[in-house]
Amino acid sequence: MSYDIAYIIIESGKGGDGIVHFRREKYVPRGGPDGGDGGDGGNVYIVGDENLTSLLHFRKKSYFKAGDGENGKPKNMKGKKGKDIYIKVPIGTVIYNRETNEKIGEILYHNQKILIAKGGKGGKGNSAFKTPENRTPQIAEKGEPGIKLKLKLELKIIADVGIVGFPNAGKSTLLNAITNARSKIGDYPFTTIIPNLGVIYDDYYNRITIIDIPGIIEGASEGKGLGIEFLRHIERVKIIIFLLDPTQTLINEQFYKLKNEIIKYNPKILEKPFLIVINKIDIVNENEIPNEIEGYEVIKISAKERINLEKLIEKIKDSLKF
Ligand SMILES: Nc1nc2c(ncn2[C@@H]2O[C@H](COP(=O)(O)OP(=O)(O)O)[C@@H](O)[C@H]2O)c(=O)[nH]1
Numbered sequence: 001m002s003y004d005i006a007y008i009i010i011e012s013g014k015g016g017d018g019i020v021h022f023r024r025e026k027y028v029p030r031g032g033p034d035g036g037d038g039g040d041g042g043n044v045y046i047v048g049d050e051n052l053t054s055l056l057h058f059r060k061k062s063y064f065k066a067g068d069g070e071n072g073k074p075k076n077m078k079g080k081k082g083k084d085i086y087i088k089v090p091i092g093t094v095i096y097n098r099e100t101n102e103k104i105g106e107i108l109y110h111n112q113k114i115l116i117a118k119g120g121k122g123g124k125g126n127s128a129f130k131t132p133e134n135r136t137p138q139i140a141e142k143g144e145p146g147i148k149l150k151l152k153l154e155l156k157i158i159a160d161v162g163i164v165g166f167p168n169a170g171k172s173t174l175l176n177a178i179t180n181a182r183s184k185i186g187d188y189p190f191t192t193i194i195p196n197l198g199v200i201y202d203d204y205y206n207r208i209t210i211i212d213i214p215g216i217i218e219g220a221s222e223g224k225g226l227g228i229e230f231l232r233h234i235e236r237v238k239i240i241i242f243l244l245d246p247t248q249t250l251i252n253e254q255f256y257k258l259k260n261e262i263i264k265y266n267p268k269i270l271e272k273p274f275l276i277v278i279n280k281i282d283i284v285n286e287n288e289i290p291n292e293i294e295g296y297e298v299i300k301i302s303a304k305e306r307i308n309l310e311k312l313i314e315k316i317k318d319s320l321k322f
């Protein structure tokens with residue numbers, strides 16, 4: 001199962017045909033050609049919508065067709081253009097041609113539109129073919145066909161901060177404690193199967209988005225659990241919070257293992273700034289927790305008891321300034 005990949009088929013509209021027609025008026029026995037042009041087929045666009053957070057809605061509907069252009073009409077009337085369609089996707093959606101694997105584009109902001117398939121051009125009516133030599137052309141063009149494409153959509157959530165940690169470290173609790181998010185908290189692994197997103201504001205009211213990246217376990221980079229689905233999201237964040245749980249295995253080891261899974265997936269990710277945060281200090285003896293790991297300062301918090309959260313938020317804001 002993969003909620004952040006969707007396969008859809010799109011089709012732009014066919015161009016309307018031009019027609020062969022001659023003017024017929026009461027007192028004009030042999031009127032000239034007046035067959036109108038066909039209308040262009042509708043275009044298919046993909047458009048960013050900040051209200052969407054997943055590609056799940058494509059399970060219900062995965063085929064999209066723009067309107068066909070109308071055929072031309074007598075009296076040189078052009079057929080109506082086919083209706084354009086706008087397929088809404090969340091910010092962070094990358095669009096690929098499923099057959100060639102070629103990347104078509106990427107939605108990075110709200111209302112961004114990418115033209116995926118242009119509608120077929122309408123054909124010319126016979127009045128367009130009138131010449132001094134041929135005043136009664138019997139020909140008209142057919143409209144061009146539309147374009148049919150199979151697409152693969154892949155969502156890479158774009159967040160400023162990603163919280164990474166083993167199951168039960170308190171990622172969801174932390175996200176809920178510092179943002180507006182209301183993600184599920186549970187004492188069992190994989191409570192979270194869809195990354196949860198929350199927002200805080202910096203001192204200038206700019207949004208800082210934070211995601212809880214669930215499901216990192218040993219072997220995630222090789223596809224264990226739902227690993228790779230989630231690791232994908234970390235590629236985009238600006239800073240990483242390693243959330244460590246002193247009630248589980250040794251914290252140095254946790255940090256090492258998490259880092260290792262990320263390196264195996266994509267070592268470049270670790271070039272991003274990160275914060276090492278130790279959670280649950282309310283239930284462990286703080287003196288037993290080191291002040292640094294591998295030379296990096298650690299921040300000690302309790303997400304549940306809201307200890308040191310202000311300090312953590314300040315650190316997040318500072319890290320984002322660079
Ligand atoms: N004592 C204590 N428990 C916590 C703290 N943060 C989270 N928990 C508990 O740890 C468990 C797992 O939390 P959750 O947020 O679901 O972890 P996730 O799997 O990393 O999202 C829950 O029972 C939480 O109540 C904390 O700071 N102190």
Ligand SMILES: [Mg+2]
Nearest residue numbers: 171172191192
């Ligand atoms: Mg969780």
